[in-house]
Amino acid sequence: MAINNDVLPSSSSSSSYSSSFFIFASSSAFTALVVLLLLFLYSNKVVKPRRRDVKPCLKLPPGSYGWPIVGETAEFFRRCMEGAPETFINDRVERYQLVQYKYCPFSFNIVQYYCSFLTRTYVICDDQGKEEVTVFPAAKLYLFELACRLFLSLEEPQCIAKLAADFNIFLKGLVSNPINFPGTRFYKALRATAAIKKQLVTLVRQRKVALQMGRASPSQDLLSHLLVTPNQNGAFMSEAMIVNNILMLLFAGHDTSAAAITSLVKALGEHPQVYHKVFQAEQSEIASSKVGAAGDDELLQWEDIQKMKYSWNVVSEVMRLTPSGIGVFREALTDLKYEGYDIPKGWKLYWSASFTHRDANLFPEPTKFDPSRFDEGGDHTLIPFSYVSFGGGPRMCIGKEFAKIIILTFLHHLVNRFRWDLVIPDEKVEYDPTPIPVKGLPVRVLPHIPSVP
């Protein structure tokens, strides 16, 4: 399978998400046919592997190219489905004695639009009456609705449901065989992308009119902001660029944050003592400080988020062990040397968060769940670029603070209302490409019993 550029929005930011290095093979019979076809093309020199283009005098890093065309992708993909993508790199590091992790500080242009309205808070748990909730789909829906409100001021349930349905098909096609044939994930994703863009173009046009008529405010949301803000040269974004940027932000923040929330709920279910510390020592105190004179809850503010230090350490430890993105591709823009080896221009490099986070030199006892690793002034000093859940350097996640607010706000409301049991203890996690428990993480939620005065 490949991470498909074609389904991704082509914004002015040439995103690091959009390159592909491994061609990931799926296990379906259809894939086998495709692989055979590609092998045929390869053997008939219709498709040439890139290594043929490499000058013989170069000292390339040791390793195997694997199978023609598909490389070692099937193996990589299998490890992801086993829930341990880092073992793919572990094996090769052992075999070739190479440190395979490197952050490559290539700089690209980036579109950085930030929302100024992020400290709004939402009540996320309407499931008081329900006993069992499946966390991943619930988190996805919550985040999608939130993004629709914050980015587009979109609140109509039907409109959101249509966008969400297309969006999920689009996400499935991001990592798929790039075969545009009816029935394939890729084919469906291209159609879904076209449908989403059509819907977004309609919204952009409606907003333009609303702004002209004074029925919408220039600061109301991201969409207005993109429409009214010129660049340094005074030029405004085109309709297509606005649509692509919105799609890019929805894509970049949606599954990553939903996966992080799901992993967090799983970890707190597995570590009740950590749950109690989050609830008793931090979140319940913050909740008590938010009870207004009339007995109603005040909204969380930025300062409240800053107080959630232990909770954020817990989230960080969850994302260390289960990073929402297992790694990111880079492209060598020029010939370069690394550790005495030549990396030719055009090669794709892949840095892996899951491997780095389990390196015992960077994180002692790497498999142990220990939020105190992230204590400020604690025993452990974090080495720069060792914790890379949000990447690092010039292409670091621009939504990190936004994600922090979303996740901590969610956690605040959740633990102050509920505790929960995992319906399937040790539920298997698959990376496809974000880490998702195979059954979506069903939990039994138990509302706190109010104490009798």
Ligand code: HEM
């Ligand atoms: C837990 C949640 C999130 C995680 C784990 C995450 C992780 C990442 C990672 C690993 C990268 C690549 C960094 C690199 O290439 O060095 C990235 C890039 C990016 N993220 Fe996030 N992200 C999250 C949430 C969000 C949110 C909520 C948004 C926006 C709404 C967002 C927007 C972006 C964008 C636009 C990029 C591309 C930046 C660029 O290429 O310059 N992310 N994110």
